[in-house]
Structures are given as C-alpha cells and as structure tokens.
Amino acid sequence: MHLVAVDWGTSSLRGALLDExxxxLREQSHPRGILSIPPGGFADVFESLFAEWMRPEGTRCIISGMAGSQQGWIEAPYCACPAGLDEVARSIIDIQPGRIALLPGLRDEHSGVPDVMRGEEVQIFGAMALTGLRDGLFVLPGTHNKWARAKGGRVEGFRTFMTGEFYALLSQHSILARTLDADAPLDEAAFLQGVTQTHNREGLLHNAFGARTLALFNRMPKSQLSSYLSGLLIGEELRTQSLQTTSEVVLIGSAALTQRYALALGAAGVLTRTLGAEATWAGLHALANTQGRRTS
Structure with a gap:
C-alpha cells in the first residue's frame, strides 16, 4: 500500500510517494500554492498532479499545510495544544473517505492572544520519528518562524516570530534597502556581529538603524550589511528565548535558513541538529499510520 504525502502551502505544493x-519513491514540486487555485479548483489541480500516483487500488493521500485553511480546499479546524499524533489524527478531515484526507493545524494561546501553525506540526512529528526524541525544543525557520516545545511526544506549546517577513520588509522596502544588497551571500562574521549587537538590549527598532549608519560612515561594506541585519533579527528572536537549560535544539527547514540559526545558537553555546524535507514525509507517514490504527 502506498501513501501520497502532500504539503500544500500558500505559494507552493510538494508531494512524495511513500511505500508502507x-x-x-518519487517526489514532485510545483508553484501551485493555495493562492493560485481558483474557487472550487482544488480537486481538479490535485487530480492533474497526482492521478497517476493515486491510481493503484488502496492508495491514499494525506495533505498538510494551508490546504486545510479557510482559503484552502476544505477547512480543517485547529487542534489545541498540547497535542500529539493521536490528537491530530482524531481531527483529520476526510475529503474523499478512505482516499484523500486533510490534516488540522495546531493552536496555542499566550496572554489571551492565539497562535497557530499549519504544516510545521507535521515536520515536528517527523523530526521526532527520525531522531527518536520525544522531548525538546524544535525550531522551524521560515517567513514565520516557529519555536515549539515537545514533551512525551506531544507539542506542549509554541510561539511564532515574523522574523523572515520583517527581514524582507526592512531589506526591500525600508530606507535600509538603499544601502544593502538583500541577495548578497551570507557573511558569517557580519551575521554574528549582528547577533552580538542585540546583547546591548536596546531593541530592534534602535539596532536596525545601525545598519544604515554603518554604511553611512563606511564601517561595513554593502555586501555584508544584509548578513548584519539578518543577525540583528535572529539575535533579537533568540534574546526572547529561555535557552539557559537548553543543551540542544532541532532545526527543521531549508539549509540556508537553518545554517543561520545554527550559527546564532552555537554562539549562545547551544548544540543543534538539522533536518530538511525528510521531516515532512516522515511526519505525514507517522500520522497516516496513526489514523490507520484508529480506523482498523
């Protein structure tokens, strides 16, 4: 029996064909995120991309990500934390019973303000399956970064940081865009200088202006300023975390982003291990198996 595992996000879609x-066995990726799908068009897009994989009898599909949002195929309500495989599996929504199902996201709350994730919870469960860890801190860098703590195989809670989006705004649409090169490669020394600068505890709104004045007085070349700004933002994010009792963090995401978090955490004396796309497929496989046990 094969499983079609799909991660359907806002701007892109990824799929993998998994054996039992x-x-x-096979992978594919397309720029067909939910924002590109016309109303009522999800079923047609799915069939156009995955009909061949779904053809063998008994094949089923499980979909994570924004396809389960209000703007997606069918809304799959959020599952409240703490939540593990069993809780999430109980909240799976069938699109075509026994054939296609949608996963819910997770919901947490801090000081009366809700926080949510869709898709990252699958990566966390996958990371647990791949590493054997059931407790610890999992960090998922991206446009909206997630910091999640797990205990006993369940996500106890998490917080979201708009670090990636703020970097894009500052580097492309603020006064800083005139003095830095947002596409410049990572300069590790400049990045770590930015991380260290946040230790002055004067806040991002002040420190970010330094990316302009360092250029103004020729203290830092244009090719290094984007790395410095990235370090300021990630350093500020780390400054809000309680890392004193954390010996290791599991990073899940692209190599380019996890590299930066590994550098920043390493400077704080925290060890890291890194996972990529394999965490998504492992998580979807684990959830499919959990659902299968519940229905058998």
Missing amino acids: TGEV
Missing part, C-alpha cells in the same frame, strides 16, 4: 515503510 515510509521510504520516498
């Missing part, structure tokens, strides 16, 4: 052990 979770091994990836």
Whole structure:
C-alpha cells in the first residue's frame, strides 16, 4: 500500500510517494500554492498532479499545510495544544473517505492572544520519528518562524516570530534597502556581529538603524550589511528565548535558513541538529499510520 504525502502551502505544493515503510519513491514540486487555485479548483489541480500516483487500488493521500485553511480546499479546524499524533489524527478531515484526507493545524494561546501553525506540526512529528526524541525544543525557520516545545511526544506549546517577513520588509522596502544588497551571500562574521549587537538590549527598532549608519560612515561594506541585519533579527528572536537549560535544539527547514540559526545558537553555546524535507514525509507517514490504527 502506498501513501501520497502532500504539503500544500500558500505559494507552493510538494508531494512524495511513500511505500508502507515510509521510504520516498518519487517526489514532485510545483508553484501551485493555495493562492493560485481558483474557487472550487482544488480537486481538479490535485487530480492533474497526482492521478497517476493515486491510481493503484488502496492508495491514499494525506495533505498538510494551508490546504486545510479557510482559503484552502476544505477547512480543517485547529487542534489545541498540547497535542500529539493521536490528537491530530482524531481531527483529520476526510475529503474523499478512505482516499484523500486533510490534516488540522495546531493552536496555542499566550496572554489571551492565539497562535497557530499549519504544516510545521507535521515536520515536528517527523523530526521526532527520525531522531527518536520525544522531548525538546524544535525550531522551524521560515517567513514565520516557529519555536515549539515537545514533551512525551506531544507539542506542549509554541510561539511564532515574523522574523523572515520583517527581514524582507526592512531589506526591500525600508530606507535600509538603499544601502544593502538583500541577495548578497551570507557573511558569517557580519551575521554574528549582528547577533552580538542585540546583547546591548536596546531593541530592534534602535539596532536596525545601525545598519544604515554603518554604511553611512563606511564601517561595513554593502555586501555584508544584509548578513548584519539578518543577525540583528535572529539575535533579537533568540534574546526572547529561555535557552539557559537548553543543551540542544532541532532545526527543521531549508539549509540556508537553518545554517543561520545554527550559527546564532552555537554562539549562545547551544548544540543543534538539522533536518530538511525528510521531516515532512516522515511526519505525514507517522500520522497516516496513526489514523490507520484508529480506523482498523
């Protein structure tokens, strides 16, 4: 029996064909995120991309990500934290019973303000399956970064930081865009200088202006300023975390972003291990198996 595992996000869609052990047989990726799908068009897009994989009898599909949002195929309400595989599996929504199902996201709350994730919870469960860890801190860098703590195989809670989006805004649409090169490669020394600068505890709104004045007085070349700004933002994010008792963090995401978090956490004396797309497929496989046990 094969599983079609799909991560359907806002701007892109990824899929993998898995065998019963979770091994990836084939993969595909398309710029067909939910924002590109016309109303009522999800079923047609799905069939156009995955009909061949779904053809063998008994094949089923499980979909994570924004396809389960209000703007997606069918809304799959959020599952409240703490939540593990069992809680999430109980909240799976069938699109075509026994054939296609949608996963819910997770919901947490801090000081009366809700926080949510869709898709990252799958990566966390996948990371647990791949590493054998059931407790710890999982960090998922991206446009909206997630910091999640797990205990006993369940996501106890999490917080979202708009670090990636703020970097894009500052580097492309603020006065800083005139003095830095947002596409310049990572300069590790400048990045770590930015991380260290946040230790002055004067806040991002002040420190970010330094990216302009360092250029104004020729203290830092244009090619390094984007790395410095990135360090300021990630350093500010780390400054809000309680890392004193954390010996290791699991990073899940693209190599470019996890590299930066590994550098910043390393400077704070925290060890890291890194996972990529394999965490998504492992998580979807684990959830499909959990759902299968519940219905068998």
